[in-house]
């Protein structure tokens with residue numbers, strides 16, 4: 544019997560170093576490449592909004608178009624669907640699919656459709672292979688359940704492990720099962736102020752440009768910048784969609800260290816990629832606890848939900864100029880620096896006393912580099928319900944502004960100075976506050 548497979552793309556939108564795709568391509572007689580834009584967004588019933596931001600949509604759309612062109616060069620094409628379960632079922636039924644493959648690094652929280660289809664089609668052969676991580680579970684001296692509860696402990700056990708060499712992209716693919724099918728409407732570039740171009744080709748070009756410059760050799764000194772393309776690697780959007788492989792980046796970093804320089808800064812790029820690695824395994828271990836109010840702890844934080852404060856934080860109209868500037872940058876571009884993310888999250892939890900999950904959900908919607916483990920894991924860390932042994936990280940926003948934006952160039956660029964409204968427009972007993980005499984008389 545002829546083997547007819549579906550390769551189900553998720554967060555691995557590339558041909559390079561894609562072991563799951565390679566396995567499918569070698570084993571199948573015919574192959575259908577499918578991606579579903581039915582993307583889960585947590586807490587979507589809130590003001591956070593029903594769907595992902597324009598910036599995220601545009602980056603995704605560009606990544607899918609790029610992938611389709613790469614597949615066409617190999618005589619194939621990409622089928623894009625939007626209602627995962629019924630449309631996947633139709634493809635399976637109409638074409639007599641016998642095998643389905645995907646990247647196994649998709650987190651359990653985002654695997655509901657995969658599991659339902661598995662249950663529905665017990666006769667189909669399902670295979671998953673890890674595409675996006677640096678290490679394989681069997682390389683660790685611990686089981687997943689014993690993943691260390693802090694990054695430092697994890698790093699000590701992982702950083703000297705051998706990283707598999709990246710695989711080269713396939714140079715031929717099995718023939719397609721269908722003719723190209725029409726795609727649903729996707730985000731368009733003119734609708735967003737994008738900093739990054741989606742897709743493997745742009746991602747690889749960006750990585751090459753970065754490693755052909757001097758920037759890696761000073762990364763550790765510059766990495767806390769707030770604005771601009773050069774102070775950090777900017778690999779995250781391509782890593783999040785899987786347009787770049789983490790192993791490929793490490794391979795290129797090692798080459799830079801051999802050929803140009805190996806110093807504290809080049810080590811620190813690896814160090815940060817280990818943070819990413821840690822949060823991937825952390826999310827796999829903790830599953831539903833990633834989005835629970837008490838995180839991985841057994842006590843919930845002493846915070847609540849205040850719609851007005853939440854709106855002000857999202858719109859960048861809080862009394863804190865540095866936070867406003869970061870939030871406006873995020874809304875406009877879909878990106879924010881790591882330093883900025885730490886400050887806005889600390890403000891959210893400590894100054895605004897808000898339930899951290901709403902902040903994480905808003906960032907999930909906005910960030911072009913949204914990644915489940917990195918976003919929810921970092922939020923937990925800053926809210927004191929995650930992998931932080933100290934459990935309380937409050938940043939002094941004035942001091943941070945003095946250090947990282949002493950001339951307020953970043954704040955002025957993103958118009959972080961608002962009229963410094965009071966945080967709330969009513970007092971605890973619901974009386975309006977700070978009304979000016981003219982308003983009272985009006």
Ligand SMILES: Cc1cc2nc3c(=O)[nH]c(=O)nc-3n(C[C@H](O)[C@H](O)[C@H](O)COP(=O)(O)OP(=O)(O)OC[C@H]3O[C@@H](n4cnc5c(N)ncnc54)[C@H](O)[C@@H]3O)c2cc1C
Pocket residue numbers: 766775776777778779780782783812815816817818819820822879880881882884885888906910912913914915917918919921922925
């Ligand atoms: C509240 C909060 C939310 C975050 N949400 C995300 C997210 O959704 N997606 C995401 O990729 N990163 C997230 N981060 C981590 C970090 O801010 C971004 O990875 C980084 O800013 C991306 O820019 P870069 O590629 O230039 O990073 P660089 O500084 O150049 O770092 C290189 C790579 O290392 C990894 N990395 C760096 N810092 C971290 C970190 N703290 N945690 C995990 N990985 C890291 C990323 O893959 C990054 O691309 C979040 C951090 C915080 C504090």
